Amino acid sequence: DADVTQTPRNRITKTGKRIMLECSQTKGHDRMYWYRQDPGLGLQLIYYSFDVKDINKGEISDGYSVSRQAQAKFSLSLESAIPNQTALYFCATSEGTGGEETQYFGPGTRLLVL
Amino acid sequence: RKEVEQDPGPFNVPEGATVAFNCTYSNSASQSFFWYRQDCRKEPKLLMSVYSSGNEDGRFTAQLNRASQYISLLIRDSKLSDSATYLCVVERGGFKTIFGAGTRLFVKA
Numbered sequence A: 001d002a003d004v005t006q007t008p009r010n011r012i013t014k015t016g017k018r019i020m021l022e023c024s025q026t027k028g029h030d031r032m033y034w035y036r037q038d039p040g041l042g043l044q045l046i047y048y049s050f051d052v053k054d055i056n057k058g059e060i061s062d063g064y065s066v067s068r069q070a071q072a073k074f075s076l077s078l079e080s081a082i083p084n085q086t087a088l089y090f091c092a093t094s095e096g097t098g099g100e101e102t103q104y105f106g107p108g109t110r111l112l113v114l
Numbered sequence B: 001r002k003e004v005e006q007d008p009g010p011f012n013v014p015e016g017a018t019v020a021f022n023c024t025y026s027n028s029a030s031q032s033f034f035w036y037r038q039d040c041r042k043e044p045k046l047l048m049s050v051y052s053s054g055n056e057d058g059r060f061t062a063q064l065n066r067a068s069q070y071i072s073l074l075i076r077d078s079k080l081s082d083s084a085t086y087l088c089v090v091e092r093g094g095f096k097t098i099f100g101a102g103t104r105l106f107v108k109a
Helices: none
Strands: A004-008 A008-012 A019-025 A031-037 A043-051 A056-057 A064-072 A073-080 A087-094 A109-113 B005-008 B010-012 B020-024 B030-036 B044-048 B056-059 B060-065 B071-074 B086-093 B095-098 B103-108
Touching: A004 A087, A008 A019, A008 A087, A019 A031, A019 A087, A019 A109, A031 A064, A031 A073, A043 A064, A043 A073, A056 A064, A073 A087, B005 B086, B020 B086, B020 B103, B030 B060, B030 B071, B044 B056, B044 B060, B071 B086
Parallel strands: A008 A109, B010 B103
Antiparallel strands: A004 A019, A019 A073, A031 A043, A031 A087, A043 A056, A064 A073, A087 A109, B005 B020, B020 B071, B030 B044, B030 B086, B056 B060, B060 B071, B086 B095, B086 B103
């Protein structure tokens, strides 16, 4: 089984709808992240969480919210989806021991907002 | 100007060739450096960390030049399976990880 899983893997929704993307991990890592990837751009950080009580905005948090329900679960919500939120979304985890941090990514969720 | 810049490519090389990618970063406070590999429609995966002394892992060699603020990745004896996008990743203190947009490599038979 994969260490970092994301659901759904693909989603089509309409403008104005609220949707939630979910991420679960079995790696036992404290740190979790949400990124979006657009063609020709690098991964952009939306939100990150260093533990259950610690949530931080990334560089492009507007229009998104998150919830860290447990160490293993970190969900991303789009309160009112808009077409420019069409992208590939990745969840990632890292151990949180400090120093160099390898990030482990989930398989991604492809979101299309019509 | 982007904080981490990479040549998007694509680099088209024959099997067995040697190919090198560079990545430049603008923030001199950057502390850690990595190369990730991303296959088409898949998640990024760590390829290797990059150290000032340079490091090698099989056919892959990574170098860091702090004075000129760039990192490089050299792939020797390219295989078809090396075809992917290579992401340069730079980490600053206070948690700030910047991903480059990636360099696409196609290795052809």
